[in-house]
Amino acid sequence: TPTERIGIHTPRCADSYAELRALNMVSRVSCREADGVAVPRNFGELALKTLKRSNLYLQELKVTHRDDTIVIPVTNVEKAIAILRSQHIPCRHLRMCFPSKTTLRHATLRDFLRDKVPQKDLERIPRSFYIVGDIALISLDIELAERYGHLIAEAIMKLHPRIRAVYARGETVGIERVRRLIFLGGEPHTRTIHRESGINIVVDIAHAYYNPALATEHERVASIIATTPGAKILDAFTGVGPFALHIAKRSWCYVVACDINIYALKLLRESIRLNKLRGHIEALNVDSFKLLESLDRAGILFDYIIMNMPHQAIEALCHALNAVRSRGLIFVYTIAHSDDEALSQVKNKTLECRGIAFRVVEVRRVLDYAPRKYIYRLTLERT
Incomplete structure (x- = not known):
């Protein structure tokens, strides 16, 4: 399996002043x-909403998670219990040490x-580190994961009590782009729902x-495509479909989202099924390279083509240019050290395209990839 367990289950939050003091966080996290x-x-x-409506939630303190229970700080415990029980919400009184909201947000992983x-x-x-739903992903080499993985997981879950699992993330491998993972702590699960700009994305x-x-x-990219109502879009190498979902959420359109x-x-x-979409998405299980060649x-022509596979997508650029309408756009992603290198990669590849006319609309550095290497998006217009 892609996952390997290292370390032990750790609590998600400090249960006492002594525990915070042991972490040397008293001066930083009251x-x-x-x-x-x-x-x-x-x-x-439901309990938190009920207590907020009744002005019984002690807002300067942080809600705390303990195993399968959450503990909500309140201003009047008798009234809080009475109101919750009237709503048939099971509850009990618990006096404990709650971390302060105002100071915890300034603490860092290294502080812990x-x-x-x-x-x-x-x-x-x-x-x-990245947060995907209720899972944290941190770039960590195997030596550090084995030695300090459980401590790192504990610290991350204290910083973010909603996190339920922590993994060290490795490289993405294979044509299906599956990431190597090492489990560090929490509840071992890899499936979650991530919310991105109001869109629910199911992720494993x-x-x-x-x-x-x-x-x-x-x-x-979705905002660019939204300027063309009724557009026909090909989202090649879609993965779990974030581009397709954003596009279909914004505008009436037809998106073909394909992945191997x-x-x-x-x-x-x-x-x-989870989202209310204006557009239609058709999910196709197919090799995107072969599909572009067939198109x-x-x-068969599209108004827009998205090619988000930075290591290899540029290899299919000639087929994509032949599969996009005149004045249509292609968004192709690549890895390079500079804008000029990214542009050279495209120009060198299109020398093989037998005189297809196009122009480069934009070269944008999107994301850091490695020291002095970046993911670029080049926007090409077929002329």
């Missing part, structure tokens, strides 16, 4: 003892690890490609 009501996790959202990890190793632990980090760092890019990974498309179909031969 802890205040207060009355709270403990409710089962599945009643948590400072007295647990030697300085030379601490400097090798990334300052940031162990079986399908998804990059939350591209959220702004998904919106940016059949499990990714199952997740996309679930996402389609070229058949003379």
Whole structure:
């Protein structure tokens, strides 16, 4: 399997002042003892809304998670319990130490690890990590994962109590673009629902490609396409379909979303059912390279083509140029050290395209990929 367990289950939040002090976080994360009501996790959202409406939620303190229970700090525990029970919400009184909202937000991952990890190793632990739904993903080499994985997972879940699982993320491998993972702590699961700009995206980090760092890019491309109502779009190498979902959410259109990974498309179909979309998405389990070649031969044309597979998409550029209408746009992604190198990659490839007329509308650096290497998006217009 793509996952490997390292470490042990760790609590998601500090249960006492002593625990925070042991983490050397008292000066950075204030802890205040207060009355709270403990409710089962599945009643948590309803209980919190009820207490907020009744002005009983102690807002300066942070809601805390403990196993399958959440604990909500309250101003008057007797009234809180009475109101919750009147709504048939099971609850009980629990007095404990709650972290302060105002100071916890300024703490960092390294703050939590400072007295647990030697300085030379601490400097090798990334300052940031991705959050996908209720899962955290951090870039970490195997040595650090084995030595400090459970401590890192504990720290991340203290910083973000909604996180239920933490993984070290490795490289993306294979034609299905599945990421190597090492489980660090929490509840071992890889499937989640990630919310991106009001869109629910069903993701399984162990079986399908998804990059939350591209959220702004998904919106940016969708906003360009939304200027053409009724457009016909090909989203090649779609993965779990974030581009397709953003586009169909914004405008009335027809999107063909294709990928060779059949499990990714199952997740996309679930996402389609979860969201109210204006456009229509057709999910096709097919090799995007072969599909582009077939479209070229058949003379089938699209208004827009998205090619988000930075390592290889440029190889299918000639077929894509023949499958887009005049004045239509192609969004192709590649990896390069500079704008000039990205542009050269496209120009060198199109020398093979037998005189197809096009112009480069935009060269945009989208994302850092590696030291001095970046993911670029080139927007090409067929002329």
